[in-house]
Amino acid sequence: MKIKNFINGTFEDPKSKDWLDNFNPAYGKVYAQTPNSSKKDVDLAVKAAEKAFPSWSHTPFEKRNRILIKISELLEIHLDKFAEAESKDNGKPLSLAKAIDIPRAASNFRFFGNAITQFSSESHDSIGENAINYTLRQPLGVVACISPWNLPLYLFTWKIAPALAAGNCVIAKPSEITPMTAYLLGDICNEAGLPKGVLNIVHGLGTTTGKAIVEHPEIKAISFTGGTATGAEIAKTAAPLFKKLSLELGGKNPNIIFSDCDYNDMLETTVRSSFANQGQICLCGSRIFVEATIYQRFKTDFIEKVKLLKVGHPSQESTDIGAIVSKGHLEKILNYIDIAKTEGEILVGGNQVIIPSFKNGYYLEPTVIEVNSNNCIINQEEIFGPVVTIMPFETEEDVLKMANDTNYGLSATIWTNNLKRTMRLSHQLEAGIVWINTWMLRDLRTPFGGMKASGVGREGGLESLRFFTKTKNVCIKY
Numbered sequence: 001m002k003i004k005n006f007i008n009g010t011f012e013d014p015k016s017k018d019w020l021d022n023f024n025p026a027y028g029k030v031y032a033q034t035p036n037s038s039k040k041d042v043d044l045a046v047k048a049a050e051k052a053f054p055s056w057s058h059t060p061f062e063k064r065n066r067i068l069i070k071i072s073e074l075l076e077i078h079l080d081k082f083a084e085a086e087s088k089d090n091g092k093p094l095s096l097a098k099a100i101d102i103p104r105a106a107s108n109f110r111f112f113g114n115a116i117t118q119f120s121s122e123s124h125d126s127i128g129e130n131a132i133n134y135t136l137r138q139p140l141g142v143v144a145c146i147s148p149w150n151l152p153l154y155l156f157t158w159k160i161a162p163a164l165a166a167g168n169c170v171i172a173k174p175s176e177i178t179p180m181t182a183y184l185l186g187d188i189c190n191e192a193g194l195p196k197g198v199l200n201i202v203h204g205l206g207t208t209t210g211k212a213i214v215e216h217p218e219i220k221a222i223s224f225t226g227g228t229a230t231g232a233e234i235a236k237t238a239a240p241l242f243k244k245l246s247l248e249l250g251g252k253n254p255n256i257i258f259s260d261c262d263y264n265d266m267l268e269t270t271v272r273s274s275f276a277n278q279g280q281i282c283l284c285g286s287r288i289f290v291e292a293t294i295y296q297r298f299k300t301d302f303i304e305k306v307k308l309l310k311v312g313h314p315s316q317e318s319t320d321i322g323a324i325v326s327k328g329h330l331e332k333i334l335n336y337i338d339i340a341k342t343e344g345e346i347l348v349g350g351n352q353v354i355i356p357s358f359k360n361g362y363y364l365e366p367t368v369i370e371v372n373s374n375n376c377i378i379n380q381e382e383i384f385g386p387v388v389t390i391m392p393f394e395t396e397e398d399v400l401k402m403a404n405d406t407n408y409g410l411s412a413t414i415w416t417n418n419l420k421r422t423m424r425l426s427h428q429l430e431a432g433i434v435w436i437n438t439w440m441l442r443d444l445r446t447p448f449g450g451m452k453a454s455g456v457g458r459e460g461g462l463e464s465l466r467f468f469t470k471t472k473n474v475c476i477k478y
């Protein structure tokens with residue numbers, strides 16, 4: 001099967017005829033090919049987008065709303081097909097793709113389709129000057145959306161939907177590791193009546209296709225989600241070209257557990273926040289800090305629960321942990337587990353899993369490592385797999401220091417029923433998102449993004465619409 005680019009409303013082979021193998025991680029086998037698009041393909045996509053822009057940017061917002069809602073409805077109608085494709089491409093449990101990934105992709109279109117009907121801007125009455133200032137927020141033109149492999153359609157549409165809603169034309173590149181659902185989205189956009197050229201999807205490697213997108217002079221903004229090193233590379237290229245940038249990058253998030261928390265709720269959620277999606281969520285709480293007074297109890301109970309998690313084929317109902325996304329990523333995680341053997345003690349897991357019927361698949365046990373310091377490689381570098389560390393802490397001051405002692409600053413979770421402590425810590429934690437007594441509770445209206453090496457800029461709700469528009473002040477004297 002050949003995945004194709006979606007340019008100007010039609011499916012195209014890459015001009016260079018350069019193709020990449022696309023793997024099914026559950027079997028470790030190639031099942032499709034995806035274009036490795038060159039500058040030529042990106043140029044064609046940009047030309048189509050430029051041509052579509054005058055009309056799309058002047059399309060009344062009610063009509064844009066109707067088209068985006070239609071895309072959302074079509075995704076819901078085809079939920080099973082998309083969920084199966086996502087699970088096959090990424091290795092995530094089918095149940096997860098059905099419950100989270102595809103419904104959220106549909107929500108993204110519905111949310112931003114509706115949000116544009118409520119988007120307004122300020123006016124300032126310059127009293128004493130007999131003047132009024134009003135703010136225009138206009139679409140930027142052609143913009144780019146580049147997304148990673150861990151939540152393929154979920155994050156791809158999180159960027160595309162607000163960009164389109166705000167009246168931009170889009171060049172979008174999914175990860176070369178998980179291109180399938182982005183490919184399927186093209187048909188749905190045509191069926192929903194999205195005019196040709198408004199959304200163009202080009203596939204390929206970051207170093208060829210991604211680079212050509214970032215360097216393209218006519219692309220005015222880049223919304224990127226992916227690794228911190230890639231974000232830095234993109235910023236280096238885009239800054240002298242004065243492109244608008246939103247960078248959603250890696251994380252090494254603390255999960256801080258105090259003895260006064262609702263214990264059972266904490267335990268259940270901590271299993272999820274450690275291992276959901278094989279631990280391949282930028283928001284996973286990979287550094288678990290537990291108040292010393294309940295540390296032994298937590299350690300015993302957590303290990304017991306983790307042992308119950310079933311590693312298996314993504315399509316099986318009973319599977320909790322599916323396949324790791326790629327062979328390369330599995331090897332990277334195993335390298336970190338090797339390092340862990342010298343830095344801490346592996347309490348559970350740590351091994352590749354060979355499932356007899358799928359023996360070439362990329363499976364790994366959920367792994368818990370006990371460490372006695374935050375100052376080690378496995379607590380400082382993003383592993384992005386089913387691997388967490390646990391360690392005890394004595395005081396609030398100690399744990400705050402350790403939580404912030406990392407280059408990253410994406411999210412943090414605190415488990416406590418102490419209100420004053422909650423307030424103190426949420427103010428002092430260096431993280432863009434702080435969850436108290438919950439994890440991954442997402443309201444699409446809220447600002448989303450990281451601090452420090454976890455990124456620059458915010459997406460979500462009005463922040464996304466602001467990112468994808470340019471602001472102009474008009475001053476009228478009367």
Ligand code: NAD
Nearest residue numbers: 147148149174175206210211226227230248249250251282
């Ligand atoms: P990655 O940086 O390797 O790739 C992300 C995307 O960027 C892919 O589409 C890739 O092809 C493209 N790319 C790579 N090099 C490029 C370049 N030089 N120019 C332009 N594009 C380029 O990341 P990944 O391995 O796909 O994803 C995992 C990372 O994403 C993790 O670090 C994770 O924390 C992060 N992530 C962050 C968030 C967030 O919201 N902050 C969400 C999900 C994942």
